[in-house]
Amino acid sequence: MYEDQNSKHHELLIIGAGAAGMMAALTARDQGIDTAIIESNDRMGKKILTTGNGRCNITNESTATGTDEAVALSHKYHSNQAGFPLPVLQQFGVRQTIDFFSSLGLPLIPLEDGRMYPMSLQAASVPGVFRLALEDRNVPIYFKNKVLDVIVSTEHPRFTIKCQMETEEQVVYTSEYLFLCAGGLTAPKTGTDGSGYTLVQRLGHTLIDPVPGIVQLKLDYPHLKELSGIKFEGHAHIIVNNEVIRTEYGEILFTDYGISGPPILQLSRKAAYNLGRGESVTLSVELMPGRTEEEIVEFLETHWGIFGHRTVADSLIGIINKKLIPVLLKEAGIDQQLHLLCQDLSWKTKKIFYRIMKHWEFKVTDTNSFTNAQTTAGGIDTTELIEGTLESKLVPGLYLAGEVMDVDGDCGGYNLQWAWSSGYAAAMALADRRNGKDGC
Numbered sequence: 001m002y003e004d005q006n007s008k009h010h011e012l013l014i015i016g017a018g019a020a021g022m023m024a025a026l027t028a029r030d031q032g033i034d035t036a037i038i039e040s041n042d043r044m045g046k047k048i049l050t051t052g053n054g055r056c057n058i059t060n061e062s063t064a065t066g067t068d069e070a071v072a073l074s075h076k077y078h079s080n081q082a083g084f085p086l087p088v089l090q091q092f093g094v095r096q097t098i099d100f101f102s103s104l105g106l107p108l109i110p111l112e113d114g115r116m117y118p119m120s121l122q123a124a125s126v127p128g129v130f131r132l133a134l135e136d137r138n139v140p141i142y143f144k145n146k147v148l149d150v151i152v153s154t155e156h157p158r159f160t161i162k163c164q165m166e167t168e169e170q171v172v173y174t175s176e177y178l179f180l181c182a183g184g185l186t187a188p189k190t191g192t193d194g195s196g197y198t199l200v201q202r203l204g205h206t207l208i209d210p211v212p213g214i215v216q217l218k219l220d221y222p223h224l225k226e227l228s229g230i231k232f233e234g235h236a237h238i239i240v241n242n243e244v245i246r247t248e249y250g251e252i253l254f255t256d257y258g259i260s261g262p263p264i265l266q267l268s269r270k271a272a273y274n275l276g277r278g279e280s281v282t283l284s285v286e287l288m289p290g291r292t293e294e295e296i297v298e299f300l301e302t303h304w305g306i307f308g309h310r311t312v313a314d315s316l317i318g319i320i321n322k323k324l325i326p327v328l329l330k331e332a333g334i335d336q337q338l339h340l341l342c343q344d345l346s347w348k349t350k351k352i353f354y355r356i357m358k359h360w361e362f363k364v365t366d367t368n369s370f371t372n373a374q375t376t377a378g379g380i381d382t383t384e385l386i387e388g389t390l391e392s393k394l395v396p397g398l399y400l401a402g403e404v405m406d407v408d409g410d411c412g413g414y415n416l417q418w419a420w421s422s423g424y425a426a427a428m429a430l431a432d433r434r435n436g437k438d439g440c
């Protein structure tokens with residue numbers, strides 16, 4: 001069934017056998033559409049294998065509680081057109097995703113923070129069940145075919161797709177409808193090299209500058225080597241032009257180039273966009289989470305009052321991660337005075353400690369690259385797509401789904417949720433269109 005190079009015309013061709021492409025293919029086929037997928041890799045869902053630390057965080061049930069679940073879910077997404085994801089999420093949200101995977105024989109289980117994973121806790125199960133379902137439905141997948149160009153005609157067949165095989169042999173496929181599910185720029189080893197952007201830009205679409213999203217931050221800080229490997233729980237804030245623009249809480253990890261951990265990954269798109277605009281970006285972390293500056297002053301004054309006979313270094317044991325203490329002493333300018341007692345601390349030095357505990361600030365110089373990022377922020381401009389159907393306003397019959405467009409989600413299962421939701425919505429829109437055309 002697979003790589004049947006003779007059946008080169010299909011009603012619907014889908015570029016990309018990633019999350020969005022597999023979902024779209026299955027949905028379209030179930031709606032009676034003759035569908036095939038073209039994929040440059042030798043297998044489907046290669047990126048999925050790397051997701052959720054090898055467990056694949058498929059979706060997140062934490063928004064699936066209130067009366068308007070889709071609205072709550074839509075707040076997890078970012079796009080130049082803020083309202084764009086909602087009509088898609090209203091068609092296929094978290095509950096539909098849970099039911100859908102269950103119907104494929106892949107029950108989901110919730111772990112931390114509402115994140116849902118395959119019961120097997122193996123990411124490979126996800127492309128595994130898609131493969132079985134697509135085989136059951138005889139959906140051809142043309143592997144090792146890299147799409148180089150798409151030509152649009154006003155006659156039939158409407159789309160001509162030029163591909164290059166691994167052997168350098170050129171192959172041409174034709175279709176009446178085309179779905180572009182070619183992903184963004186993250187993890188290029190999984191097949192996403194941004195060629196999807198080029199294909200639709202040539203057809204007149206606009207690319208909103210892609211930047212790495214859900215990625216570690218690089219910091220300009222002289223003592224990073226000493227901090228590398230230290231983890232602590234705290235708040236992290238992104239500050240642009242002296243204004244806090246987003247705050248997250250969780251486990252923060254210093255590395256030899258900068259900083260990582262769930263709250264940092266969550267903040268990273270704001271940092272990336274503002275750095276791209278040439279803004280000065282600062283990251284501030286709180287070492288005593290949940291306390292106001294006044295409460296920190298009161299706490300430390302009392303603490304140093306009781307333990308005035310201890311060295312400053314000893315007095316901080318038990319309050320913050322011990323490995324942070326030498327760096328804090330450097331920040332306060334007392335690292336050469338290891339025997340300095342708390343009772344001898346000057347007011348000026350104390351004020352430095354109060355500030356660091358509440359606002360330890362670092363200059364952000366960059367993000368890590370797309371190779372380390374989990375998603376692409378930016379992408380094909382959604383104002384050029386019809387809301388809810390994802391059909392191109394410029395090229396009728398062309399639909400986009402997944403990460404290729406300017407929609408990205410927070411960390412926690414929301415990017416795959418967008419792939420499932422948008423793949424479904426595009427396929428259903430095409431089915432409705434055909435039914436309308438057929439007069440059914």
Ligand SMILES: Cc1cc2nc3c(=O)[nH]c(=O)nc-3n(C[C@H](O)[C@H](O)[C@H](O)COP(=O)(O)OP(=O)(O)OC[C@H]3O[C@@H](n4cnc5c(N)ncnc54)[C@H](O)[C@@H]3O)c2cc1C
Nearest residue numbers: 016018019020040051052057147183191402403413415416
């Ligand atoms: C390390 C890592 C961990 C992640 N963890 C999670 C997680 O746990 N939960 C979550 O929600 N999200 C996670 N994500 C994000 C999520 O994987 C993506 O947002 C999602 O896979 C995007 O799906 P997609 O179908 O749009 O694109 P992709 O899955 O990237 O698929 C695109 C497909 O198109 C093919 N393709 C591209 N160009 C061409 C061409 N010219 N010709 C032919 N084929 C082409 C590619 O080979 C690829 O198979 C993670 C990402 C990474 C990198």
